Amino acid sequence: MSELAIRMSEVSKKYPYFTLDNIHLDVPQGQIMGLIGPNGAGKSTTIRILMGLVHPDRGEVRVLGQRMPQNQVAAKWDIGFASEDMRLYDSMTVGWHMHFIQSIYSNWDAAYAGLLLKRFGLPAMQKVKGLSHGQRVKAALLLILARRPKLLVLDEPTTGLDPVARHEILRELTGVMADEGRTILFSSHHTQDVEQISDQITFIDRGRIIDSMDKEQYLDRWRRLRLEVPNGIELPSLPGVIEVKRSGRLAVAIANAFVADLPNAYETSGARVHAVESMTLEEIFVANVEHSREEVEA
Amino acid sequence: MTGDGAFAISQSDKRPMYLQIMEHMKQRVAVGDWAEGQAIPSIRQMAVDLQVSVITVKRAYLELEREGVIVTQQGKGSRVASTPGLGGRLREQELEQHLEQATRIAAMLGMRPKELEHRLREAGDRIAGEPVAEKGTI
Numbered sequence: 001m002s003e004l005a006i007r008m009s010e011v012s013k014k015y016p017y018f019t020l021d022n023i024h025l026d027v028p029q030g031q032i033m034g035l036i037g038p039n040g041a042g043k044s045t046t047i048r049i050l051m052g053l054v055h056p057d058r059g060e061v062r063v064l065g066q067r068m069p070q071n072q073v074a075a076k077w078d079i080g081f082a083s084e085d086m087r088l089y090d091s092m093t094v095g096w097h098m099h100f101i102q103s104i105y106s107n108w109d110a111a112y113a114g115l116l117l118k119r120f121g122l123p124a125m126q127k128v129k130g131l132s133h134g135q136r137v138k139a140a141l142l143l144i145l146a147r148r149p150k151l152l153v154l155d156e157p158t159t160g161l162d163p164v165a166r167h168e169i170l171r172e173l174t175g176v177m178a179d180e181g182r183t184i185l186f187s188s189h190h191t192q193d194v195e196q197i198s199d200q201i202t203f204i205d206r207g208r209i210i211d212s213m214d215k216e217q218y219l220d221r222w223r224r225l226r227l228e229v230p231n232g233i234e235l236p237s238l239p240g241v242i243e244v245k246r247s248g249r250l251a252v253a254i255a256n257a258f259v260a261d262l263p264n265a266y267e268t269s270g271a272r273v274h275a276v277e278s279m280t281l282e283e284i285f286v287a288n289v290e291h292s293r294e295e296v297e298a
Numbered sequence: 299m300t301g302d303g304a305f306a307i308s309q310s311d312k313r314p315m316y317l318q319i320m321e322h323m324k325q326r327v328a329v330g331d332w333a334e335g336q337a338i339p340s341i342r343q344m345a346v347d348l349q350v351s352v353i354t355v356k357r358a359y360l361e362l363e364r365e366g367v368i369v370t371q372q373g374k375g376s377r378v379a380s381t382p383g384l385g386g387r388l389r390e391q392e393l394e395q396h397l398e399q400a401t402r403i404a405a406m407l408g409m410r411p412k413e414l415e416h417r418l419r420e421a422g423d424r425i426a427g428e429p430v431a432e433k434g435t436i
Contacts, residue, residue, distance in 0.1 A: 170349060177342065
């Protein structure tokens with residue numbers, strides 16, 4: 001088995017209006033973990049806890065083998081962290097920042113930094129205050145990528161970016177994976193990005209982890225069945241089916257634990273299966289959040 | 299890192315990504331870019347080239363191995379299977395899949411095989427009269 005780059009167990013944190021509840025999260029080394037969930041679900045809080053920026057009320061956090069927050073100084077040499085509220089100095093240039101980081105981190109790769117500057121189309125001599133949002137995000141990412149950290153922790157790295165900039169960033173992140181000793185954890189609203197580059201997926205909603213597993217296995221469990229149901233036939237409730245919507249003779253069933261027998265079971269009940277479709281992560285995201293909220297309220 | 303410029307994940311393609319990758323790799327064999335027995339990139343390298351997750355590429359490789367298109371040896375990497383005529387077989391497979399799909403839809407519409415045959419001939423006539431730009435769209 002591969003080593004774990006991140007291990008959070010039984011982590012809880014209570015705020016007046018929000019509780020992160022019993023979070024268990026394992027991220028294997030050499031993989032990309034995508035963290036998804038609605039606004040306010042607890043993605044950023046989870047990231048802050050694992051970076052040692054927020055102290056949990058309970059639970060244990062280990063990052064690259066170091067206990068957090070106790071050993072965060074040692075761990076952070078090998079972690080590259082970027083979040084929205086991380087600021088660059090407005091009156092300084094991108095080049096100044098590059099020199100600054102280089103003077104602190106001995107593993108700074110100047111050749112790679114130069115390459116990234118070109119690939120991201122960043123003007124080295126321009127002051128940060130003159131940069132666009134996309135350029136700032138890319139500059140911040142350059143500063144951590146060029147250190148070649150063992151672990152990248154990125155809170156919403158592609159939010160607010162145009163499609164070209166997003167694509168540039170996804171390319172660099174998948175490029176990091178050429179080295180199987182490196183690991184990435186990132187959060188995103190862009191389900192498309194998560195679906196494309198993640199090896200593992202973790203779903204968070206309302207402070208709880210709903211699902212956390214291998215992406216291929218996860219996508220494979222979900223299917224949408226398009227059915228034709230003759231008048232007078234009642235659709236049976238079948239295991240693994242979380243939602244059925246019917247209108248006239250047409251019905252759509254969504255399964256979150258699909259098995260090859262499921263279409264046959266509908267056929268046996270008198271319905272006709274027109275199609276069995278795989279679902280995008282975006283479609284699963286919406287269905288899953290709605291379903292888990294119904295379960296909580298029920 | 300050269301990348302694979304000829305591959306593009308399509309968001310309008312309803313098939314899962316691993317199937318799209320399988321299709322792309324089969325095409326490489328079908329058109330002769332990858333010869334029988336030729337070594338192909340490692341899973342990790344392919345993931346970097348295609349800019350998709352390692353786990354998705356791994357799944358595509360596993361399925362292709364199951365279908366006998368590639369062979370993977372522990373520690374030695376993967377290569378195209380040394381099956382004579384593999385490229386031609388893959389091209390034919392694509393046709394078969396489309397024919398099966400058409401047959402299934404025809405059955406759903408209550409069409410008899412004779413009728414489907416007739417419709418196929420009609421489709422052939424239509425395509426013969428089309429400008430090149432329209433060809434190949436499904």
